[in-house]
Amino acid sequence: NAGVTQTPKFQVLKTGQSMTLQCAQDMNHNSMYWYRQDPGMGLRLIYYSASEGTTDKGEVPNGYNVSRLNKREFSLRLESAAPSQTSVYFCASSSGTGEFFGPGTRLTVL
């Protein structure tokens, strides 16, 4: 039982490049989330998926897209990376009895 897994762990991009962050959970949770964490700003919700086939914007969705591929997987895509997207990205899942987080992806955009 791996919980929530994320890939990659680290990534460096140049401005304008694109990439997809992958997330998977094996706890059969309906809801999945993407957050970013920045110094002094705390954790902010980017997008969430209440159930398979649905996605909704969170607090800071601009510059991102998501795909809920199936119940297990929820990916986050940066189409044209900007330095302001340098951050640590966390994926989480829940079933209404608490949220469980992945280890994070540290992204640097130069």
Add this chain to the structure above:
Amino acid sequence: KQEVTQIPAALSVPEGENLVLNCSFTDSAIYNLQWFRQDPGKGLTSLLLIQSSQREQTSGRLNASLDKSSGRSTLYIAASQPGDSATYLCAVEDSGAGSYQLTFGKGTKLSVIP
């Protein structure tokens, strides 16, 4: 909009001391409240979850209380150890339909000095 505040932002205590971390929230219509621990460079680890109908939860040396009416929660750590050094985050899940979104505080960074 729900806002979560954690005071103090940082705390340093000698080993063995009992301590309390505070969390306050502006909208009392919550579904539950969760305390997390985050070690440097790591993800969040769930410590305790208190449902809105509960007053407290305990796990080992940790005890979390919830007072919905006053919009407050406390995390009590007994007999602190250097291994307790981490950032502690409080998060509330609002009531109502939806996907159980959490609103986080900015955390309290705890240092336990040997």
